[in-house]
Amino acid sequence: xxxxxxxxxxxxxxxxxxxxxxxxxxxxxxxxxxxxxxxxxxxxxxxxxxxxxxxxxxxxxxxxxxxxxxxxxxxxxxxxxxxxxxxxxxxxxxxxxxxxxxxxxxxxxxxxxxxxxxxxxxxxxxxxxxxxxxxxxxxxxxxxxxxxxxxxxxxxxxxxxxxxxxxxxxxxxxxxxxxxxxxxxxxxxxxxxxxxxxxxxxxxxxxxxxxxxxxxxxxxxxxxxxxxxxxxxxxxxxxxxxxxxxxxxxxxxxxxxxxxxxxxxxxxxxxxxxxxxxxxxxxxxxxxxxxxx
Amino acid sequence: xxxxxxxxxxxxxxxxxxxxxxxxxxxxxxxxxxxxxxxxxxxxxxxxxxxxxxxxxxxxxxxxxxxxxxxxxxxxxxxxxxxxxxxxxxxxxxxxxxxxxxxxxxxxxxxxxxxxxxxxxxxxxxxxxxxxxxxxxxxxxxxxxxxxxxxxxxxxxxxxxxxxxxxxxxxxxxxxxxxxxxxxxxxxxxxxxxxxxxxxxxxxxxxxxxxxxxxxxxxxxxxxxxxxxxxxxxxxxxxxxxxxxxxxxxxxxxxxxxxxxxxxxxxxxxxxxxxxxxxxxxxxxxxxxxxxxxxxxxxxxxxxxxxxxxxxxxxxxxxxxxxxxxxxxxxxxxxxxxxxxxxxxxxxxxxxxxxxxxxxxxxxxxxxxxxxxxxxxxxxxxxxxxxx
Numbered sequence: 001x002x003x004x005x006x007x008x009x010x011x012x013x014x015x016x017x018x019x020x021x022x023x024x025x026x027x028x029x030x031x032x033x034x035x036x037x038x039x040x041x042x043x044x045x046x047x048x049x050x051x052x053x054x055x056x057x058x059x060x061x062x063x064x065x066x067x068x069x070x071x072x073x074x075x076x077x078x079x080x081x082x083x084x085x086x087x088x089x090x091x092x093x094x095x096x097x098x099x100x101x102x103x104x105x106x107x108x109x110x111x112x113x114x115x116x117x118x119x120x121x122x123x124x125x126x127x128x129x130x131x132x133x134x135x136x137x138x139x140x141x142x143x144x145x146x147x148x149x150x151x152x153x154x155x156x157x158x159x160x161x162x163x164x165x166x167x168x169x170x171x172x173x174x175x176x177x178x179x180x181x182x183x184x185x186x187x188x189x190x191x192x193x194x195x196x197x198x199x200x201x202x203x204x205x206x207x208x209x210x211x212x213x214x215x216x217x218x219x220x221x222x223x224x225x226x227x228x229x230x231x232x233x234x235x236x237x238x239x240x241x242x243x244x245x246x247x248x249x250x251x252x253x254x255x256x257x258x259x260x261x262x263x264x265x266x267x268x269x270x271x272x273x274x275x276x277x278x279x280x281x282x283x284x285x286x287x288x289x290x291x292x293x
Numbered sequence: 294x295x296x297x298x299x300x301x302x303x304x305x306x307x308x309x310x311x312x313x314x315x316x317x318x319x320x321x322x323x324x325x326x327x328x329x330x331x332x333x334x335x336x337x338x339x340x341x342x343x344x345x346x347x348x349x350x351x352x353x354x355x356x357x358x359x360x361x362x363x364x365x366x367x368x369x370x371x372x373x374x375x376x377x378x379x380x381x382x383x384x385x386x387x388x389x390x391x392x393x394x395x396x397x398x399x400x401x402x403x404x405x406x407x408x409x410x411x412x413x414x415x416x417x418x419x420x421x422x423x424x425x426x427x428x429x430x431x432x433x434x435x436x437x438x439x440x441x442x443x444x445x446x447x448x449x450x451x452x453x454x455x456x457x458x459x460x461x462x463x464x465x466x467x468x469x470x471x472x473x474x475x476x477x478x479x480x481x482x483x484x485x486x487x488x489x490x491x492x493x494x495x496x497x498x499x500x501x502x503x504x505x506x507x508x509x510x511x512x513x514x515x516x517x518x519x520x521x522x523x524x525x526x527x528x529x530x531x532x533x534x535x536x537x538x539x540x541x542x543x544x545x546x547x548x549x550x551x552x553x554x555x556x557x558x559x560x561x562x563x564x565x566x567x568x569x570x571x572x573x574x575x576x577x578x579x580x581x582x583x584x585x586x587x588x589x590x591x592x593x594x595x596x597x598x599x600x601x602x603x604x605x606x607x608x609x610x611x612x613x614x615x616x617x618x619x620x621x622x623x624x625x626x627x628x629x630x631x632x633x634x635x636x637x638x639x640x641x642x643x644x645x646x647x648x649x650x651x652x653x654x655x656x657x658x659x660x661x662x663x664x665x666x667x668x669x670x671x672x673x674x675x676x677x678x679x680x681x
Contacts, residue, residue, distance in 0.1 A: 048502035050664060067505060075502045079666075081495025086311070097303055098503045142499065 001025055002047070002065075002150050002181045006056035009042055016042045018205040019056070024150070024198075027178035031196035031213070032185040033288055038202040040185040041078045044154050047183070048075050060150070071100050074148030076156050078185075080139050082127055088138050089114070089123040092145050099146035106145070113141045116171060133164055140168060144175050151176065153184035157191060169195055189285045201288060209287060216287055222255045227276035228268055238264060252280060300504035304512020305519065308487065312520055321479075322524055329528050333535035345372040346414060349382040349394030349405075354425075358395055358402065362421035371417065393418070401426065466625035467602050469555065472525065473621045474598040477563055480521045481570035481590055484513055485583050488574025492666055506660045514567040514652075521563055522556070547628065554637055555624040558644065562620030565648035566590065568655030572675075575663040582669040589672065597621055614640050616647035 002024040009017040017039045024030045034040050045051040047058050049070050058065040082091055089110055096106030114120050117137045119130075127135060140156060151172075157165045172195075176182055186192050192199065192213075199216055201209040209216060223244070226232060232251040235243050240257035241264070255261050268274050312318045348359045350373050359373035374391050376382040382394040386405050393414055394405040402422050404410055431441040491497040500509055529552075536542055573586040597618030601609060613623040619640040626632050661678040662670055670678075 045498075050498060050501050071503055073502070075499060077495065077498040077502075079495040079498060081498065083491075083496055084494055094303070094307055095499070095503070098300060098500070 001061065002183070003059040003062075004043065004047065004056075005059055007043060007046055007053050007058070008055040009039075009046065009051070010054045016205055017046075017053075020202070020205070020207055021056075022200045022207055022210050024181040024183045026181045027176075028197040029172075029176075029182045029184065029195055030198040030200060031192035032183055032200050032202065033187065033189065033192055034185075034202035036187075037204075039205040040202055041154055043202070044075075044078075044152050044183070044185065047152055048073065069149075072146065072149045074099075074143040074146065074151045074153075076139060076143040076153045078154040080136065082135070082139060082142060084128040085126055087124050088119065088127050088130070091127060091138070092141055095142045096145040099148070101146050109145050109147065110141075113145055113175075116174070117141055117167075133160060136160060136164070137168070140171070144171070147175075148180065150180060151182040151184075153182070155186055156184055157186060157188060165191065189288055199287075222261075223280040224253055224255060224261050224264075225276065225278060225280040226251045226253070226264070226268060226274070228271065229273040229275060230271060232268075234267075234271070235264070238267070249275070300508040301512035301515060304500075304504075304509055305516035308513055308516030309520055311487075312483070312516075318483075322527070325524075326528060326531050329532050330535050333532045333541075334539055338539075345370055346393075346411075347372050347374050347391040348414070348418070349374050349376050349385050349391040350396075351376050351378060351382055351394075352397060354397065355395045355402070358418065358421045358425050361425055362417040365421060365424075366417060371414075395422075465628050466622070469625040469628070470598055470601045470621040472528075473559060473562065474594055476521050476525060476559075477566050477620075478591070478594055480517050480563070481566055481573075481594075482583070482587065484517050484567055484570040485574035485577070485587050485590075486580065487513060488571050488663075489577045489580060489583060492575065492577070492663070493579060495666070497663060497666075501664060506663055507656055509663070510568070510571055510656055510659050513571055514564060517567055518560060518563055522560065525559070551624055551627045554627055557641060558620040558624055558637075561641065561644045561648050562617055565617065565644070565651045566593070568652040568659075569593070572655045572658045572662070572672075575659050576670045576672065576675060578666055578669050586669065593617055601625070614643060616644045619644055 004020055004022050004024075007017050007020040008015070020039065020043055022030075032040050032043070042051065046053045047065075049065075049067065060066075060069050086094075092110040092113065093103070093106045096109055097103060101109065111120070111123075114123050117140075119134060119137060119141075122130060122134070127138060130138065136159060140153075143151065143153065157168060160168065172182070184196075196213055199209070199211065199213050200207060226235070228249045230249060232246050232249050235241070235246060235251050235253060238260075240255070240260040242254040242256055244252040244254060246252075265274065265277055268277070345363065348362075348371050350356050350359055356373050356375065359371050363371040374385070376385060376394070379396055382391075382396060383405065385391045386394050386407050389407065392406075393410050395418055396403050396405055402418075404415055404418055427441060428438050431438065491500065497509075533545070536544055569590050570587065573583065573590055576586040577583050594617070597612060597615070598621055600612050601618060601622035604612060609622055609626065612618040612621075613626050613636070623632075623637055623640050627637060658672075658675050662675045665678075
C-alpha cells in the first residue's frame with residue numbers, strides 16, 4: 001500500500017500542502033481531484049521524489065519510500081515529455097531499462113505495449129512525427145513499460161477523445177494487476193466516477209473528502225427521488241420525511257424515519273402512475289463542489 | 294533491483310548512441326578529419342617530396358651538373374632528361390614536360406624556364422654548376438677536390454637544442470591548445486544543449502523520478518567525455534597515418550612520449566568544464582537562454598586559450614600550472630621545451646583539485662536548478678536556491 005502521511009509543503013510563504021494524508025490501496029484506482037492549484041501535482045511530485053516535502057513522508061508497505069523502490073514506480077507527469085527526436089521503440093526500451101529492466105525484457109515489453117496501443121508499425125518512427133493523441137499513448141506506455149509496482153498518473157486523459165480514453169482505460173485495467181495501487185488526478189469528474197474505486201478530494205492543500213466512490217456518492221442522508229404523472233404536492237403533508245423540492249410531478253425528499261419510503265411508493269401508486277422512484281445518487285461534481293466550497 | 298544496470302551508464306549510453314546517429318555531429322567530425330589530413334599531408338607535398346623534378350639537358354656536362362644537384366639535395370631531388378638539341382629542350386620546357394632545362398652557354402650555363410623558374414631549382418643548379426665547374430678548374434690547376442674544399446666546411450652546433458625547430462614549436466603549441474579549446478567548447482555546447490533539451494521537452498521530470506539527478510549529470514559527463522576522447526583518438530590516428538604515408542615519422546618520436554600526459558590533462562580539464570556546461574544547460578529553460586548561461590564557460594576557455602597562444606614564455610610557464618589553462622599549455626610546453634617532470638605532476642595535482650571542486654559545485658547547482666522550468670536562472674540566484 002502507498003501511504004501519504006502528513007505531507008506539508010511550503011513554497012516561501014505559501015502553504016501548498018497542509019498535512020495531507022491518504023492511502024492508495026493496491027488493485028484499486030484512486031481518483032485524485034481538486035480545483036486548479038489545490039496541490040494535486042505537488043503531492044504527486046513529492047511521491048515521486050522530484051520535490052521534497054517540508055514535513056511528512058511517503059510510505060510504501062509500511063516503510064519510508066526509498067529511491068530504489070521508487071525506481072519501480074510508473075509516473076506520468078502533468079507536463080508531458082519524452083525525447084522528441086528519438087524513435088519510439090528506442091525510447092521505450094530506454095525508459096524500461098532506466099526503470100531497471102534488462103535489455104531483452106525491455107525490448108519484449110516495448111513490443112507488447114506498442115502492439116497493444118496499435119503503434120507497432122510506427123515503432124521506428126521518431127516521436128515528434130506522431131499525432132498528439134499517439135504521443136500521449138507513447139507517454140502512458142513509458143509509464144507502464146517496466147511493469148510498475150505503483151502508478152502515479154497526473155491528468156492521464158486530458159486532451160484525449162472519448163474513444164482514446166476508453167482504449168487507455170482498457171490498457172490500464174489490463175496492465176494493472178491487483179497488487180498495484182494507482183493514483184490518478186483528473187478534472188474530468190465523470191471519468192473519475194466511471195473509472196475510480198476510491199476518491200481523494202483536495203482543496204487548498206487539504207484533504208476535504210476521501211473514501212470509496214460508492215460511499216461518497218451515496219451521500220450522508222438518504223435522499224429519494226419520485227416522479228409521478230400527476231402533481232406530487234401531497235408529499236409535503238407526509239410525516240417522517242423532509243421535502244427538498246417539489247416541481248409538478250417531480251419531488252426530491254430526505255427520508256428521516258426508516259422504511260417510510262416504501263409507504264410513500266405505495267401511496268404514490270394508488271394516486272396514479274409512478275414514472276420514477278429511487279434513491280438519489282449525488283453526482284460527483286456535487287460532492288466536489290460541496291467539498292471544495 | 295531487477296538488474297545491475299547503473300542509471301548513469303544508461304544515460305551515458307543514450308548520450309553516445311544519440312550523437313553517433315546525429316548527422317551534424319558525424320559531418321563535423323568528418324570535416325575536422327579532412328582538415329587534419331590536409332594539414333598533415335599538404336606540407337609534405339609542398340616540400341617537394343612528390344618525386345624528383347625533371348630537368349632537360351643536351352650534353353654530358355649538363356647531365357653531370359643535374360646529378361650533382363640531385364646528390365646535394367639528398368639523392369632524388371632532380372632527374373635529368375636528355376634532349377638532342379636546344380629547340381627540342383625549349384619545346385619540352387614550353388610543353389611543361391620538364392621543369393627547366395640546363396643548356397650550355399658562352400660562359401657557363403643558362404637555365405631555361407617557361408614563364409618562371411622555381412628559386413629552389415635555380416639555386417640548386419647554380420650551386421651544382423659552380424661546384425662542377427670549380428672541380429674541373431681545380432683539376433686543371435693540379436688540385437684534388439678534397440684539397441679544393443679544405444677549410445671551407447661549415448657545420449652547425451646548438452647550445453640549447455630544443456626537440457623541435459622554432460616555427461614547428463609555435464605550431465605545435467597553438468595546435469594542442471586549439472585541439473583542447475575546440476573540443477571542450479564544441480562538446481561543452483552539446484552538453485548544455487542536451488540538458489536544456491531535456492528541460493524543454495519536460496522529459497527531465499520522468500528521468501528525475503526514475504533515477505537520482507546526480508546520475509543524470511554523471512551519465513552526461515561520462516558519455517560526452519568518451520565521445521570527445523574518441524574523436525581525438527580518431528583524429529590523432531588519421532594524422533598518424535598521414536605522417537607515416539608522407540615519410541614524416543620522425544615527428545612521432547618527439548610527440549609519442551607526451552601523448553599520455555596530454556590525455557590526462559585533457560580528461561581532467563574536460564570533466565571539470567563538462568560539469569560547468571551541464572549547469573549552464575540546467576540554468577536555461579530554452580535553447581535561446583544558452584547564449585547567456587554558457588558565457589562563463591566560454592570565458593573560462595577563451596581567456597586561457599588566447600593567453601597560451603599569445604603570451605610570452607614566462608607567462609606561459611605560469612599559465613601551464615593554472616587549472617584549465619594548464620590543459621591547454623602544459624602538453625605544448627612539454628613538447629617544445631625541456632620541462633622537468635615535477636612541473637606536469639604539480640599541474641595535474643592542481644587541476645585534479647580544481648576538477649573535484651568544480652564538479653562538486655556543479656552537481657549541487659545542477660540538482661537545484663534542473664527541475665526549475667519556469668524561467669532562466671542566474672548563477673548567483675542558483676547558489677541561493679534551496680535543494681528541491
